[in-house]
Amino acid sequence: MNRRIIQDVVFPSRRQQADVTPKTEEISQAPVREVSPSVQNQSENFLPKLIKKQETTVSDFPPSRRGNGLTTTNRFPRLTLWIIVAVVLVVTLGVLFSKFFSGATVKIVPFNETILLSEEFISGENSIEDSILPYQRIMLPTEERGEEVTETIEKEVSKKALGKIRIFNEYSTASQRLIKNTRFESPTGKIYRIDGSVDVPGMTVSGGKKTPGSVVVNIYADIPGESYNSAPTDFSIPGFKGDPRYAKFYARSETPIEGGFVGKVKVPTPEALESTKTKLKESLANELMQKAHAQVPEGFMLYPTAAFVVFDELNDGSSTAISAHVSVKGAFYGIIFEKRILSRFIAQKTLSSSYDGSSVLVRNIEELTLAPRDEVTDPEGMKNFVFTLSGNAHIVWDVDTEKLKVALRGVDKRDGFQKVVAAQGAIKKAEAKILPFWRNEFPEDVENIKIEEILE
Numbered sequence: 269m270n271r272r273i274i275q276d277v278v279f280p281s282r283r284q285q286a287d288v289t290p291k292t293e294e295i296s297q298a299p300v301r302e303v304s305p306s307v308q309n310q311s312e313n314f315l316p317k318l319i320k321k322q323e324t325t326v327s328d329f330p331p332s333r334r335g336n337g338l339t340t341t342n343r344f345p346r347l348t349l350w351i352i353v354a355v356v357l358v359v360t361l362g363v364l365f366s367k368f369f370s371g372a373t374v375k376i377v378p379f380n381e382t383i384l385l386s387e388e389f390i391s392g393e394n395s396i397e398d399s400i401l402p403y404q405r406i407m408l409p410t411e412e413r414g415e416e417v418t419e420t421i422e423k424e425v426s427k428k429a430l431g432k433i434r435i436f437n438e439y440s441t442a443s444q445r446l447i448k449n450t451r452f453e454s455p456t457g458k459i460y461r462i463d464g465s466v467d468v469p470g471m472t473v474s475g476g477k478k479t480p481g482s483v484v485v486n487i488y489a490d491i492p493g494e495s496y497n498s499a500p501t502d503f504s505i506p507g508f509k510g511d512p513r514y515a516k517f518y519a520r521s522e523t524p525i526e527g528g529f530v531g532k533v534k535v536p537t538p539e540a541l542e543s544t545k546t547k548l549k550e551s552l553a554n555e556l557m558q559k560a561h562a563q564v565p566e567g568f569m570l571y572p573t574a575a576f577v578v579f580d581e582l583n584d585g586s587s588t589a590i591s592a593h594v595s596v597k598g599a600f601y602g603i604i605f606e607k608r609i610l611s612r613f614i615a616q617k618t619l620s621s622s623y624d625g626s627s628v629l630v631r632n633i634e635e636l637t638l639a640p641r642d643e644v645t646d647p648e649g650m651k652n653f654v655f656t657l658s659g660n661a662h663i664v665w666d667v668d669t670e671k672l673k674v675a676l677r678g679v680d681k682r683d684g685f686q687k688v689v690a691a692q693g694a695i696k697k698a699e700a701k702i703l704p705f706w707r708n709e710f711p712e713d714v715e716n717i718k719i720e721e722i723l724e
Contacts, residue, residue, distance in 0.1 A: 411556065422534055574653070
């Protein structure tokens with residue numbers, strides 16, 4: 269009896285294999301057997317020890333064998349969850365990195381060539397002929413600079429009064445030519461002359477109303493002296509007396525007539541006069557050149573040797589006891605060229621048959637030397653400008669980087685990059701780097717495509 273109880277407690281599985289657990293009715297019908305007191309006491313002392321061993325839990329193991337206190341069935345679901353979280357995090361970071369750190373850098377080497385240039389060019393203002401280089405003109409109004417000179421000598425001076433008049437033609441609709449030194453008479457009988465030939469425009473008639481033609485000219489007094497200095501007044505033309513034109517051609521002052529003088533004054537010494545004039549000319553030319561450069565449009569070039577200042581030297585005779593005034597006037601005329609058009613003409617002259625007319629730019633075009641073939645004495649009236657251009661010209665084929673960026677959008681680097689580059693025509697070679705490193709397609713946003721030019 270005791271052995272069976274012990275066996276049932278210690279080896280319950282064996283009993284289950286031997287006989288199935290009896291039903292409730294069978295248990296209730298089993299005969300009750302009496303156990304002796306001695307045997308009962310032994311059982312009560314023995315069973316608790318066995319039951320304690322059977323009831324030992326995980327917590328009774330040392331910490332090194334306990335793990336995290338989870339059973340195997342609890343541990344696997346949590347491990348799967350962590351794996352899913354890690355995968356989602358990696359994917360999310362990859363998407364964010366691709367979005368915010370994606371881009372492409374393309375390094376290109378355009379076709380380029382350096383040639384030794386020494387060629388003559390014929391240019392014309394706004395020319396449209398294929399063989400004539402077009403130029404544009406910059407003109408600045410006349411400016412004056414003056415200075416008082418203390419190094420003087422006493423000298424007898426005789427000066428004629430000067431001024432401007434406007435001549436009117438009420439005689440005919442046809443113009444009238446007046447030759448140089450034509451006389452004009454003031455109401456006081458003083459005679460003045462014009463300093464050059466002039467055509468006076470004919471009058472116009474509109475709605476029955478006649479408007480005289482007119483032109484402004486310079487005049488000077490017939491003889492020196494202060495008596496010819498005059499406030500604005502009217503003039504007639506003595507040469508037309510006895511002719512119907514006498515009453516229909518007349519003039520009026522545009523400015524006072526002044527500067528006439530006869531007598532002794534202190535004037536600069538010849539050395540001081542020349543040095544002062546030279547200094548004033550240089551100063552005025554530099555100022556006008558700076559102003560002209562500020563007016564040169566973007567993409568155009570003004571060479572210093574294609575800039576001209578026409579000076580009027582004035583020594584107006586005004587003086588004090590210890591000084592004399594020297595002044596100069598100058599007007600600026602500049603010839604400017606569009607850089608790309610000039611570059612194309614250079615390529616045509618130097619590359620001949622190897623140049624196909626593509627857009628090029630001489631990158632160091634400002635460093636070339638321009639030399640006019642002839643002395644320019646009348647820049648205002650000049651039509652054609654012939655010059656020689658020399659130096660080492662670095663000709664670079666023009667790459668339309670914006671067009672290249674658009675063409676590269678979404679292109680696979682492995683299959684389409686070199687095809688796109690070849691289609692540009694002006695690129696000698698190119699290489700590209702795309703970020704992040706696992707991507708092969710160029711970004712769809714052209715702002716994320718950077719073009720770097722390298723010249724070899």
